[in-house]
Amino acid sequence: MAIKDKIKEIIIQELDLADLHPQDIQDDDLLFGDKFGLDSIDAVELVFQVKANFGVEIRNMKEGRPALQSVNALAAFIEKRLAA
Numbered sequence: 001m002a003i004k005d006k007i008k009e010i011i012i013q014e015l016d017l018a019d020l021h022p023q024d025i026q027d028d029d030l031l032f033g034d035k036f037g038l039d040s041i042d043a044v045e046l047v048f049q050v051k052a053n054f055g056v057e058i059r060n061m062k063e064g065r066p067a068l069q070s071v072n073a074l075a076a077f078i079e080k081r082l083a084a
Contacts, residue, residue, distance in 0.1 A: 003054075003075045010049045011071075015042045027072045043068055050074070056081040 001009075008022040011031070015038060025036075031046075032038045038046075046068060047058045056078050058064040067077035 003078055004071050006053060007071050007074055007078075010053060011036075011046070014045060014049050025071060027075075028070050031068060031070060031074075046074075050078065054078050054082070 004027060005022060008025045011017060011025060012020050012022065015036075017036060020036075029035060032043065043064070047064060051057050058067055058077075063077075067074055
């Protein structure tokens, strides 16, 4: 499964967005804000899920804030870490 598809699956399943489908989440959609209703607790869960599913750790807010902006941003962050 492609990284972006896996991220979308994680967002839907682990952040309790059961009324959404992967195709409802565009790669450049802002993850936090009005569209999906995600908050800081969801951010913590997403950080945990990134580590559990990809083995990539988001260590602090300085790297986490830009990485969690969108599916594209998170996928690029994960790919960069996996390549290092």
